[in-house]
Amino acid sequence: MVKRFLEPEQTLCVSIETCADMLSLSRAKIYELIDREGLPTVSFGKAKKVPVDLLKEWLNKRIEEQRS
Numbered sequence: 775m776v777k778r779f780l781e782p783e784q785t786l787c788v789s790i791e792t793c794a795d796m797l798s799l800s801r802a803k804i805y806e807l808i809d810r811e812g813l814p815t816v817s818f819g820k821a822k823k824v825p826v827d828l829l830k831e832w833l834n835k836r837i838e839e840q841r842s
Contacts, residue, residue, distance in 0.1 A: 785826055786826060786827075787816060787824060787825050787826065788823065788824050788826060788829075789821075789823060789824075790804050790805070790822060790823075792824075793824040804824075813829070813832060814828035814829065814832055
C-alpha cells in the first residue's frame with residue numbers, strides 16, 4: 775500500500791497536539807478553548823481532530839472580536 779501525504783495547505787484536519795503547535799499553546803489550553811470558547815473539532819471514534827478551515831475561521835473571528 776502506498777501512503778500519500780497532502781501538502782500542508784491541503785491538510786483537512788490536524789491533531790490537538792498539532793493545533794497546539796500551530797498556535798504556540800499547550801494541549802491543555804487547546805482543550806480549554808474547545809470546552810469554553812467553541813474551538814471547532816470533529817471526532818473519529820475516540821480521536822478528536824481540528825478542521826483546518828474551521829480553525830482559520832474561528833481564529834479570524836476572535837481577532838475581529840478583539841479589535842472591536
